[in-house]
Amino acid sequence: MDQLIILQSNHHQQQQPPIKVILSNLLLLTDRICHTAVDESKFYKLECAYVGKQVHRLTRMLRFFSHFVDSTSLYERPVRGIFTNVGINLNHALTLVHKCRHRGIILRLISIAGVLDFRKVFNLLDVSMDNMKWLLSVYASANQGIILTLPPIASNDTSLALVWSCIASLHTHSLNLKIEAALELSTLARDSDRNKDMIVIEGGVAPLLKLLKHELSPETQIAGAMALFNLANDRNRVRSIFNEHGVPVLAQALRNSYILVQIEVAKLIARMAEHNGVCQEAFARKNVIETLVRLLSTEGKINKLLRSNSANKIALSSSIWPRHKKEGKLLEVSRLIVEFNTNCCRALWMLARDNVANCRKITETTKGLLCFAKLIENEKGELRINCLMTVMEITSAAENNPDIRKSAFKNNSPAAKAITDQLLRLIDESDNAVIKIVAIRAIGHLARTFPARQTRVISPLAKQLCDMDPDVATESVIALGKFTCPENYLRAEHAKSIVEFEGVQRALNMLRRGMMRRLSIMLWFFYVILQCML
Template sequence: MGETSLKHILTRSIKLADQITKASNEVIHFKSECLELQTKTIKLGELIRQAARASNNLYEKPTRRIINDTQQVLEKALILINKCKTRSLFKRIFTLVPNSAFRKIITQLDNSLGNVTWILRATITRNDDIEDSKISYLGLPPIAANEPILCLIWEQVANLSSEERTDAASSLVSLANDNQRYRKMIVEEGGVGPLLKLAKEAGNPKGQENAIRCIGVLGCDEESVETIIDSGVCSIFCKLLKDDGVIMKVKAMVAWAISELVYNYPQCKDDFMQFNVIRVLVNHLAFETIEEHNKYAIVERNKMQAINQIQQNMHMTNLISDNMRLIINENNYIQNHQDQEVKVEMKAMAARALWYLAKGNTSICSSITESRALLCFATLLQNGQDDVKYNSAMAILEITNVAEKNTDLRQIAFKPTSPATKAVKEQLLNVVTNSNNAKILLPCIKSLGNLARIFRAKDTTRIIESLVRLIVDENEIEVTFEVVTALIKFACSNNYLHVVHSKSIIQAICVKNLIKLVYFGEQMLRIPALKLLCYLGQNAPDSEAFTQEDVLTPLEWAKEQDYFMQHPQIGDLLFKATSILELYQLRVPRL
């Protein structure tokens, strides 16, 4: 059977209150106590009737909980009243009623009065038919004594439909940030619907921002995010991103919230795709980034030109004083600076959303690469601020991760001759060559490795030299690990040009550095260094560098180390490499 309707529960409680009122007039014993009980029940019945009249607008979660508790109190009160009606001496002996029973019930009725009054106050700002003059209870309800956080959440969710909704959303963000339990409670207690309503509220950007932030934080709870998606958040967020009436700061928060929801519930990617979120995010990414996306840039440029023209006219006709011009220029500077910060934030969050959307999803990666997004990422990787650069680098990384495993996507999206591919390659290489920021450097190294199979022979010399230099310069362990891993993708047999690439790696003076890593490197570096050394030995066994560095010695040593031989594939690689090297090395007399 389905859940009992709220109206039915309210009706049942009203009937119980009426029964108690009527039965109180028929009592024989404890008349004064019953009269007090009757008085409180009458007040409680009036409040429940008010709730019933407003039942369509009541905050259902706490109302259902409070009215269920109230109904249990009324049932106990009716049993107590009925005991006081009997005239039979026999029944009186076996139905003794202690004074403490009345005190307990009256206390519970007082609590119920407070609880029902609170739920009415939570509704009063939305309903003109509630008799405000009869409601005097302030603060949290008595039920809060047992579950204070739950009732605090109730109060803030209720306030989302009042004049205090902006502050209420901010309070819920604070609670949601505290721990997972609070996030789950906010979702379970019906907070998502009012938050989405506030997120759509035009003319209240601060409220929108707080509500969207709260939804994004709630999305961190894996158990709740599905409920959030089912509430229609994908459609609402996409509309907010498209709406020209929504300020950029709010849109940036929407993009951030999308990235959080997608990260915690990847299944929702298809829901966002249905509303063309990729195209909208790419448009925001392209705004003032590349000339192809001039829709917004033209509007903004025309606006600034109009303002400048007005100011010039005013200057020429001496309509304003020098001081006034100074004030206007200063205000324009401040506003332009703030606008620029918001634009940067929008790009960073749009790139972040595309990064998480692209992760492991071939269709989304195809949609992104079919747009001008790759060119945008390349441009932002060159000119963007740190957050924009990092998120762009991570978006490229996720797309190349998918392209590495998907031949069709790789061949279509990363054609060596396409302007976007060239731009991405150049900016990745630029970061690898010039950046000291490991946070941005690491994804760029990985992306070059993922794209190892698209580069032509004439392209790879610069790339390989730049990667090898990072090993020679003895960078951070993580950087060295990713460089060696990327070079393996150039030298492994899956790469059609593995022989050419291997010779380039050897020519870049990498052999002695690899031998050093095999012998003395950190644990996480030794296996990939040995793998790369084996691939180089297989692909270019006649290299003079192998003879000079006596590569066979470390390879033979590695065969005797359990650490290496227990690792999958190492045994086969060592056997093939040493077998081939022994043939070629014997042709050259050792000094």
């Protein structure tokens, strides 16, 4: 029963009376027990007296705890669980000592009490005192670190006591101990999904978000963001962060914090957008998309800032960034900027994924597409892939949305030309099959935006039909098919270009070599080419 009380939902917790009221009721109950046990007991007087002593010690603990209720921002979850346990055990004690005050022999027989009953009550009161000792140690040791002892109420779940202690530290302790507590919660969250759920249920999200508001303490912000990132790999847990007004907090931290904080916040934004579509729209309303694009397009300013002002360089301890050298040396500026851009691009990718409105917002920013074109041209690895995936999401939205096609991918648009040039270059030059496939898909999405005279788009796609990777070749067939599909009013002209660049012959060769994994696509491709040529 105690475990059910501990794990009750936040909704039920909000309906409970204030802690002060519960504490007052417990103190009234202890007074009744002491009075009954000492003054009114008629038999088992020694046992009743011992109950009175135990309850008296418990009373002192409860009165001492009242100072924390009045003077601190109290973390209520463990307090409510332990107070409920104390109340149940005190009621057992009161019932037993009541039985010992009857004078008549008949009443004694009806409400008989024995030594075993007293032993049980002694044990229950000992448990309550041990729980109270643990609770007092958590709040009385504000400068002594996280309490690692285990209260009896959490004896079946060692993680619960640690979660309680860490969250209590986030509420009441110094900044250094708050960082330690956030990192401990981050480690617990990495261990299992059960721990993640426990941290959320026990109210860990709100104090972690509060850490992100400490703009003068970057390490505090980083620790909070890392812990929340480890929690946010599930739709429901992301919704819990959203419900605690996490979106405006993250938007503010992204705009105003140091670059190292921005990296962790961008990771968290990407993960939240990935797992919950509601967050995609909420971040867009808070202008996060515009902020991310602006941050991506100010690389030179960041570089200058890091090099010119040593006060803006944050030396990180190994506890925060364990993957870097323990000597605490600063990261190389270029490496830091790459990591920063990589995570900003991933955040934009997740915000744009399957979201036409957000894709439109990206194209409407001043330097959005031009910035992606530049990064695709100059960068490699994960950063380039994240940029390409974002561009692919935007072109996918444009394929089905005439407004985006007309506004963002006009033939005379410098941004559209820059993106097209980079996609075609990667199709022609890249040795990475993943990069080729993404670039080919993006060009295919834009098939209805290219004029008939722009045959430079057809040639690289036709060449990929000779690629030995079946997935690359198949993707090229799909892309060429979009140039000749019935929805494309220039399909006849594009079909002639495909034939001119030996696209049909190469597709037949693929079929002979058995490289076409999806025969229906190949047959459909031949059919639309034939229809266009008739």
